[in-house]
Amino acid sequence: MDRISNREILESIAHGLNDWRKLAQPLAARYRAADTGSGAAFVGAVAQASVSAGHDVPDIRLAPGLVDVSLFSVDESGARWVTSQDLELARVISALAREHGLTAAPDEVAQLEIALDTADDTAAGPFWAALLTGDADNTVYDTVLDPTSRVPSVWFQRTDAHKTPRQRWHMDLWLAPETAGTRIRAAVAAGGTVVDDSHSPSYIVLADPEGNRVCVCTAVDRD
Structure with a gap:
């Protein structure tokens, strides 16, 4: 598989793929349509273009x-990566959006992942895969991935065993880099606090008024 790095993806976005943003696994775009008919026509054109390019139809x-x-x-293990073929299809989709009169809104893309601290993801993984996806084998490396994207992915953050x-x-909320700061300020104004910004802009840890934590993540400064 012709997998490419986050840095290469971000360079491509900066040089001609401005409709798109890199999230946890996928390359994502949001388009605004004047009406449902034009949106549906665009979806049909994207599906046809994907098939013509020999690419799986994207999640739409x-x-x-x-x-x-x-x-x-998707590679043979079930892991999800962005490839050069995905970048080529993204260019085609952007052109189709313009042809159908749709407007890109890249600052609105988002992806929610759920993270669980565990000392043994091989024990916890099959349970959560079976519960969330119906198949205990839907674990890829340290992550439960639903092949049909019905539910958010769950990834296991390795931690030492503890009794306390x-x-x-x-939650890990993935956002477009230009949106993360605005969203964080809004959350702080609504009663949250910044717990750790030492890894910014890759991720910043926030807490709600009761101390529950969430990471706001971007693709910046990641390999």
């Missing part, structure tokens, strides 16, 4: 006034 969500598209390729109760679940 059609909703009133918008279309979300997520691009990735503490927060073990947290």
